Amino acid sequence: MxxxxxxxxxxxxxxxxxxxxxxxxxxxxxxxxxxxxxxxxSLASIGFGVVVGPAGMALAGAGITLALMAAAIGGVLGFFVAHSRHAGDRWMPPRKAR
Structure with missing residues (x-):
């Protein structure tokens, strides 16, 4: 053999x-x-960016326009962080019997 x-x-x-x-x-x-x-x-990272960006602008005392821009930028950055953090391949545990 x-x-x-x-x-x-x-x-x-x-x-x-x-x-x-x-x-x-x-x-x-x-x-x-x-x-x-x-x-x-991906959704967790995007959500984190969308929440943290406007929160930072609110603490800085910026207006709603800057807060919305910060939310958009935070969402894009969250997407890129998720994809760079998990760029390679990895093994996921077996799914439980349903």
Missing amino acids: IEPVPSSVEQCPFCHRTIRGTTETCPHCGAERQFGPTRRE
Whole structure:
């Protein structure tokens, strides 16, 4: 029997069984490889930016126009932070049985 090349296999970080290095889902436990941020992570970062920007402007005593601009800039910055923070691939735990 031909053994696989060691560089083409890896271990699942959750069930620790051998899987192919190119697989997107572990066939044993169902863990999934995630590329980039999840929807929840993106929305949380954008929401944080949208709230913190106007709060900073309110504390500085700026008007509503600057607060709205700060909200827009905060939302864009939150989006970029989420995408730069989770730029690579990572394994997400298996979904629970529903």
